Amino acid sequence: MKKKNNNIFKKIADKAYEYGFFSNVNTDIIESGLNEDVIRLISDKKGEPEWMLEFRLQAYRYWQTLKMPEWAHLKIPPIDYQAISYYADPTKKSKDNKNKEIDPELMKTFEKLGIPLEERLALSGTAVDAVMDSVSVKTTFKEELKEKGIIFCSMSEAIHEYPDLVKKYLGSVVNYRDNFFAALNSAVFSDGSFVYIPKGVRCPMELSTYFRINAANTGQFERTLIVADDNSYVSYLEGCTAPMRDENQLHAAIVEIIVCENAEVKYSTVQNWYPGNAEGEGGVYNFVTKRGDCRGNNSKLSWTQVETGSAITWKYPSCILRGDNSQGEFYSVAVTNNYQQADTGTKMIHLGRNTRSTIISKGISAGKSQNSYRGLVRVSKNADNARNYSQCDSLLLGSQCGAHTFPYMDIHNDNAVIEHEATTSKISEEQLFYCNQRGIGTEEAIGLIVNGYAKEVLNKLPMEFAIEAQKLLSVSLEGSVG
Amino acid sequence: MYNEKEYIGIFEQHRKLIDEPCAPLLNDKRDNAIRLFAEKGFPRTSDESYRHSAVAKLFATDYGLNIGRIENSINPHELFTCDVPNLHTRQEYIINDCYYRNTKNSTILPKGVLIGSLNDYAKSHAYMLSSYYNSLAKEGDSLAQLNTAFVQDGLLVYIPQNTEIEETIQLVMLLRSNIEIMSNRRILIILEEGAKANMLICDHAANNKQSLSTQVLEVFLKDGASLNLFELEETGAENNRISHLYVRQEKSSNFNHCNITLTNGFTRNNTHVMLSGEGAETNLTGLAICDKQQHTDNNTLVEHITAHCTSNELYKYILDEESTGVFTGKMYIHHNAQQTNSQQTNRNLCLTKCAHMYAQPQLEIYADDVKCSHGSTVGQLDENALFYMQQRGIPVDEARHLLMFAFAGEVIDNITIDALRDRLHILIEKRFRGELNRCKGCSLCK
Numbered sequence: 072m073k074k075k076n077n078n079i080f081k082k083i084a085d086k087a088y089e090y091g092f093f094s095n096v097n098t099d100i101i102e103s104g105l106n107e108d109v110i111r112l113i114s115d116k117k118g119e120p121e122w123m124l125e126f127r128l129q130a131y132r133y134w135q136t137l138k139m140p141e142w143a144h145l146k147i148p149p150i151d152y153q154a155i156s157y158y159a160d161p162t163k164k165s166k167d168n169k170n171k172e173i174d175p176e177l178m179k180t181f182e183k184l185g186i187p188l189e190e191r192l193a194l195s196g197t198a199v200d201a202v203m204d205s206v207s208v209k210t211t212f213k214e215e216l217k218e219k220g221i222i223f224c225s226m227s228e229a230i231h232e233y234p235d236l237v238k239k240y241l242g243s244v245v246n247y248r249d250n251f252f253a254a255l256n257s258a259v260f261s262d263g264s265f266v267y268i269p270k271g272v273r274c275p276m277e278l279s280t281y282f283r284i285n286a287a288n289t290g291q292f293e294r295t296l297i298v299a300d301d302n303s304y305v306s307y308l309e310g311c312t313a314p315m316r317d318e319n320q321l322h323a324a325i326v327e328i329i330v331c332e333n334a335e336v337k338y339s340t341v342q343n344w345y346p347g348n349a350e351g352e353g354g355v356y357n358f359v360t361k362r363g364d365c366r367g368n369n370s371k372l373s374w375t376q377v378e379t380g381s382a383i384t385w386k387y388p389s390c391i392l393r394g395d396n397s398q399g400e401f402y403s404v405a406v407t408n409n410y411q412q413a414d415t416g417t418k419m420i421h422l423g424r425n426t427r428s429t430i431i432s433k434g435i436s437a438g439k440s441q442n443s444y445r446g447l448v449r450v451s452k453n454a455d456n457a458r459n460y461s462q463c464d465s466l467l468l469g470s471q472c473g474a475h476t477f478p479y480m481d482i483h484n485d486n487a488v489i490e491h492e493a494t495t496s497k498i499s500e501e502q503l504f505y506c507n508q509r510g511i512g513t514e515e516a517i518g519l520i521v522n523g524y525a526k527e528v529l530n531k532l533p534m535e536f537a538i539e540a541q542k543l544l545s546v547s548l549e550g551s552v553g
Numbered sequence: 554m555y556n557e558k559e560y561i562g563i564f565e566q567h568r569k570l571i572d573e574p575c576a577p578l579l580n581d582k583r584d585n586a587i588r589l590f591a592e593k594g595f596p597r598t599s600d601e602s603y604r605h606s607a608v609a610k611l612f613a614t615d616y617g618l619n620i621g622r623i624e625n626s627i628n629p630h631e632l633f634t635c636d637v638p639n640l641h642t643r644q645e646y647i648i649n650d651c652y653y654r655n656t657k658n659s660t661i662l663p664k665g666v667l668i669g670s671l672n673d674y675a676k677s678h679a680y681m682l683s684s685y686y687n688s689l690a691k692e693g694d695s696l697a698q699l700n701t702a703f704v705q706d707g708l709l710v711y712i713p714q715n716t717e718i719e720e721t722i723q724l725v726m727l728l729r730s731n732i733e734i735m736s737n738r739r740i741l742i743i744l745e746e747g748a749k750a751n752m753l754i755c756d757h758a759a760n761n762k763q764s765l766s767t768q769v770l771e772v773f774l775k776d777g778a779s780l781n782l783f784e785l786e787e788t789g790a791e792n793n794r795i796s797h798l799y800v801r802q803e804k805s806s807n808f809n810h811c812n813i814t815l816t817n818g819f820t821r822n823n824t825h826v827m828l829s830g831e832g833a834e835t836n837l838t839g840l841a842i843c844d845k846q847q848h849t850d851n852n853t854l855v856e857h858i859t860a861h862c863t864s865n866e867l868y869k870y871i872l873d874e875e876s877t878g879v880f881t882g883k884m885y886i887h888h889n890a891q892q893t894n895s896q897q898t899n900r901n902l903c904l905t906k907c908a909h910m911y912a913q914p915q916l917e918i919y920a921d922d923v924k925c926s927h928g929s930t931v932g933q934l935d936e937n938a939l940f941y942m943q944q945r946g947i948p949v950d951e952a953r954h955l956l957m958f959a960f961a962g963e964v965i966d967n968i969t970i971d972a973l974r975d976r977l978h979i980l981i982e983k984r985f986r987g988e989l990n991r992c993k994g995c996s997l998c999k
Contacts, residue, residue, distance in 0.1 A: 142601060144917075452906055467921035470888070480912040481605075482931045485903040489931040491914065497921045 088345055091315030094180040098204065098286050099160040104153045107131065110258055113158050117227050117261075120234065130247035130257030137251045143385055143414040144443040144475055147356070148319075155321055157259045159204035159286040177208055184283065184312060198223055200280045204289055205261030212276065222267040223278055226294055229265035236267055240298055244327040244364045244391070252323040252358045252385075256292045260325065263293035268303040268334070277533055279308035282324075284344075284355065290321035297327070299334035301367060306337040308536055311380070313345040317353045319382060320345075324359045332367030332394065337375070339532050340388075341540050344380035351410025351439075354382025361388035365397035365423075373400040374417065375531045377540040382411060387445065389418035392426035392454075399428040402528040406544060407440030407472070416446035416477075421454040421487070430461040433525050435544075436472035443475040450487040457484060463493040466524055518545040556613060557594045561587060563618065564702055570620050575705050576675030582687045586701035593695035605879045605911045606821050606850045608696065611765055611793050616735035619649060622705065627729055629653055632759060640972040642723035642753065643668070645708055649728060650736035650766075652706045660720060665713035668722060671739055672706040682709070685743055689771045689799035694823070697797045700737050700767040707739030707768075712748040712778075721751040721970055728758040728766070728792060738768040744778035744806075751781045751970060756817075758788040770798045774806035776830065781969055784812045785977075786820060790845060793819040804830030811967055813977065814841040814849045815984055824853040828862040828890075839868040840964040842984050843876030843908075850879035857890035857920075866897040869964050871957060872908035882927070883915040890920050897927035902934065902960060934960075954985050 101112060110131055114124040139150070161177060181201050198212035200223065207225030216223050222233060229237050247257035264280045284291045299305055313320060322344060330336050338361075347354025357380075363372040374388040390399030401417040419428035428448065436442040442465065450457045465474035476493045498520050506516030522529070522541055529537050529544075564571070564587050572580045595609035596602070629646040643660060645668065646653035652670040667674055675682055690697045708724055726738065744750060758764065774780055786794065794817065800808055814820055826835050841849040855864045870878035884895045901910045914927040934956045942952035961981050968974040 465916075465918070467918065467923075470891070470921045472921070473917070473919040475918060476914075476916040476927070478912075478914060478929070480910070480929060480931060482901075482903060482910040482912075483906075485906050485908060486933055487903070487931060488933070490928075491912075491930070492928040493914070493916060493926060495916060495918050495923060495925040497923075 088315055090184060090312035090343065091345055093314040094176055094285055096161040096174055096176045096180070096285060100156050100286055100289060101158045103156040103288060105157060109157055113259060113261065116158065119230055122238065123230055127258050130254050133248055134254035134258055137254060140251050144441065145383055145385060145412050145414050147383060150321060155290045156288055157290060157292070158261055159289040160206045161203045161285060162206050162208060177203065184281065198276050198278050200225060200264040202262050202280060202293055203283045204286050204291060207262045219272050219275065220269040221272060221274055222265065224265055226263040226265050226296065236298065237265065240296055240327070240329055244329060244362050245325050245360050250360060253325055253360045256294060256323050256325045260292045260294040263295045266297040266305065266307065268299045268305045270300045271302045273303065274305040277306050277308055279310065282311040284313035284320055284322065287316060290323065293324045295326040297336060298329045299331060299336045301332045301334060303334045306533060308533060309340045312343050313355050315345050315353065319354055319356055321356050326361040328363035328372060330363060330365045330367060330370040330372050333369045334367060335371040336363065337373045339536055340376040341536055341543065342376065342378045342380050343543060346380045346411050347382040347409065349409050355380065356383045357381035358385040361386065362391065364391045365394050365399065368394040369396045370394050371398040375402045375528065377543065378403065378405040378413060378415060379543050384413040384415050386415045387417055389420065390428065391420045391422065392428065393422045395423040396425045397423055398426070401430045402531045403432045404525040404528045405442055406435045407437065407442045409438040409440060411440040414443040414445055416444045418447040419459060421450045421457040424455045426454055427458045431527055432463045433528055434465040434474055435468065435521060436465065436474045437468040439471045441473045443477060445477040447479040447481065448489055449481040450484045450489065452483045454484055455486055457487040459489045461491040465495040467495065467497045557591065560699065561591055567620050571703065571705065574622050576672055576679060578675040578679050578683055578686055579672065579704065583702045586698040590695045590698040590702060596694060596696065602852055602881060606848065608795060608821060611819060614733050614763055616765060617730065617732045618735055619651065622651065625649065625651055629725065629727055630657060633725055633727060633757065640976065642721040644723045644725060647708060647724065647726045647738055649730060649734060650706060650738045652708060663716050663718065666716060666718065667709055667711040669709060670706055671709045671741055674709045685771065685773055686741060689801055690769050690797060693797055696767060696795050697769055700739065700769045703737045704739045710742045710752065712744050712750055714745040715747040717749040721753055723753045726754065726756050728764050728788065729760055730762055730764065733763045735765045738766065740768065740770040742770065742772045742780065744774050744780055746775045747777045749779045753783045753785070753970070753973065755785040756788050756794065758792045761789060761791050763791045764793065766794045768796045772800040774800065774802045774808055776804040777806060779807040781809045783968060783973065786814045786817050788817050790818045792817060795821045797823045798825065800826040802826065802828050802830060802833040802835060805832040806830065808835045809967070810837050811964065812839040812851065815980065817847055817849065819848045821850045822852065826855045827858060828856065828864065829858045831859050831861045834863040836967065837866045838964050838967045840961055841878055842871045842981065843878060844873035845876065847876040852881045854883045854885060855895065857886045857893045857895065859889060860891045862890065863894045867964060868899045869960065870901040870910060871904065871961065872902065872910055873904040875907040877909045879911045881913040883917060884925060886918040886920050886923055886925065888919045891922040893920065893923040893925065895923070895925045899929040901931045902957065903931060957985055958982060
């Protein structure tokens with residue numbers, strides 16, 4: 072039966088990465104290399120105020136003192152930071168055409184990705200900020216949101232329009248001194264989304280950002296900042312894809328979230344960067360720092376991620392539970408196939424009283440991939456009555472892959488209740504046999520079992536995203552069972 | 554900042570003196586060991602596996618080293634009386650790091666069994682031991698290397714094929730010195746095919762001077778061999794210990810290990826089990842009861858190298874006052890280790906706000922047909938159970954003790970020597986009541 076399975080999946084395994092096309096857009100790319108002049112140039116191109124340039128330079132100088140971290144369970148080939156171009160602008164206008172129209176080629180690209188930038192075509196209830204390479208192409212439904220007082224725009228725009236807000240919050244959760252990639256990002260970040268939900272406002276639609284790397288030899292360094300003021304609510308989605316290329320591309324982003332009193336933020340990601348081919352060539356290096364600060368009492372932050380892409384993933388969306396009664400949640404499905412490597416998980420830092428956190432992580436490894444969960448639960452001395460529940464399950468498909476679990480529990484309080492459990496298993500012959508008996512084909516059965524396994528997490532995603540994620544999951548695993 | 558150089562200096566300066574009383578087998582390994590130690594230095598807290606255990610500072614004290622092998626005039630038979638009733642053991646002593654030769658053991662050992670000074674046997678049975686000594690520890694971290702460089706004696710236990718020693722071998726390690734002392738001990742245990750043994754190692758300290766013990770145990774279990782190894786640490790707040798236990802298990806061998814830390818200063822136990830023969834089974838259990846500023850760190854690595862092996866781990870900590878507990882348990886399942894069954898459990902009770910627990914249960918799995926799980930919890934005593942007992946007229950303090958006792962019982966019950974288990978139950982009860990702060994066994998403390 073094994074052999075038969077192999078054949079079934081071999082066929083579909085060769086199916087190409089769906090979003091691997093390249094768009095021929097007129098792009099302004101600066102020369103590769105990184106030095107203070109490059110940072111000045113980026114800042115200049117964006118017409119940034121002096122304080123922003125200072126912020127960048129400070130981060131760059133600090134970055135120079137750092138070494139690439141090596142603690143993750145990843146084999147990262149040396150990265151030549153001088154060989155990357157740090158700014159690529161696909162919206163460059165030709166000299167004789169200075170109107171605000173977006174290049175039709177760009178519009179087509181996003182349409183092809185299923186992200187229509189025309190508001191009338193868009194699915195109702197989702198506002199999109201589309202970011203290609205280093206620049207935000209368009210943000211939809213801005214006006215409607217503005218009526219409610221919600222700010223949803225690109226980061227560059229926010230620096231100009233709302234400097235006070237940006238100054239107040241930027242870097243307040245992820246300091247440029249946080250880690251190697253945070254310092255790099257703080258120095259060269261180009262665009263991203265800025266969201267501000269004012270007091271007492273419930274955001275009427277899902278906000279989403281779509282990231283696309285298009286140009287070759289560039290890195291994407293976006294920065295997202297979400298501020299949910301008292302008693303507000305927002306659900307934010309993030310999606311990403313990149314063309315298929317033989318060389319690796321670097322993506323080092325920072326997401327900062329500030330959750331004030333009684334506010335709630337839901338952040339969902341479907342990460343589908345190009346994972347490289349079956350031989351492990353090419354693919355995106357996804358080194359991301361994501362962190363939310365639950366500053367207010369009774370605040371809540373929920374991370375949901377479906378990680379299917381990227382050659383290497385290094386990502387730990389975290390919650391700082393500072394306010395009393397604040398809650399953090401982390402739901403993750405990470406799928407690795409072929410030669411992909413993922414070291415992902417979360418950090419739950421309990422500082423306030425009566426804080427609660429939940430971690431559900433499902434790893435699925437196939438092919439020759441390595442999939443690790445790494446998570447920290449820290450309960451500080453004053454975090455009375457902290458409660459944490461962590462569950463990390465791994466599913467192994469094939470005998471060449473690896474599944475690893477590295478949880479850390481640092482407990483400094485006597486009345487914390489912390490539970491962690493992890494299991495590792497594979498799809499058993501019995502399960503498949505049972506499905507076959509009921510007339511379900513092997514291929515379908517595997518999809519069924521994997522989706523059932525990941526259901527706990529997929530259920531947390533907004534509807535449209537959940538459907539996409541479910542499809543992605545089966546595509547990512549095709550050809551992996553045998 | 555740290556004084557690696559001082560230790561290397563002492564080593565180089567006194568090399569002749571270190572080598573003189575020792576067997577060539579021990580001396581041959583020193584050069585490589587000190588080189589590796591010099592390369593790596595003391596582990597820092599920036600090293601992942603020593604994140605919460607700052608061992609380097611322990612080496613800052615100016616310890617005395619008994620390199621000249623000055624005979625200790627202590628008679629352990631007078632100093633130490635084992636207070637476990639009905640525990641009939643064959644007692645061996647290591648005082649500081651010297652093997653005590655005048656042990657009064659009446660029973661005659663079966664033919665071929667060797668129990669005694671490691672240094673003596675390394676001279677007389679050099680060829681036989683050469684393939685064992687330091688073969689596992691040479692891969693160890695810098696502290697294991699430091700031990701190899703300085704070690705001069707220890708204990709050898711060799712049990713030939715199909716031989717069973719019914720009497721438990723008890724190794725008593727006594728610390729007694731008028732100055733701050735560092736002792737480096739080495740224990741080599743070899744069980745040939747089908748051999749069986751029980752062993753108890755207890756750590757005692759007979760005075761309040763600061764001490765640092767490094768010990769390396771290498772255990773080899775051949776096909777079908779079975780060893781129960783119990784370690785009991787009952788020293789004082791001034792006594793620090795860094796222990797490395799390496800175990801290599803062949804086909805269908807069985808290893809049960811129970812490590813109990815009752816009183817200590819700073820303890821770091823490294824346990825590395827290699828399951829390299831099919832059907833091998835290992836059970837690791839540990840219990841630490843800490844208060845004041847005790848620090849207990851158990852670091853285990855179980856490597857499943859071949860298929861069809863089983864491993865179970867159960868570690869429990871009860872942390873009171875300002876004590877710190879660290880548990881790192883890694884299960885590493887190699888690519889070929891299909892049909893592995895591996896379980897790890899770590900449960901911890903924090904009794905005060907100042908007690909710290911760091912737990913890192915880890916899985917590294919490279920084979921797909923395995924059953925692996927780990928679980929870890931940190932919490933308090935069950936309020937409902939406490940309430941229930943109070944309802945039944947049991948005072949709250951008593952109820953607490955009963956629950957903690959039950960919590961610890963799960964580990965103690967794995968001890969197969971009845972007399973020792975019963976004694977431990979009493980010891981632990983005393984420990985909870987704060988009545989046990991010195992080793993009851995030694996006459997000096999009474």
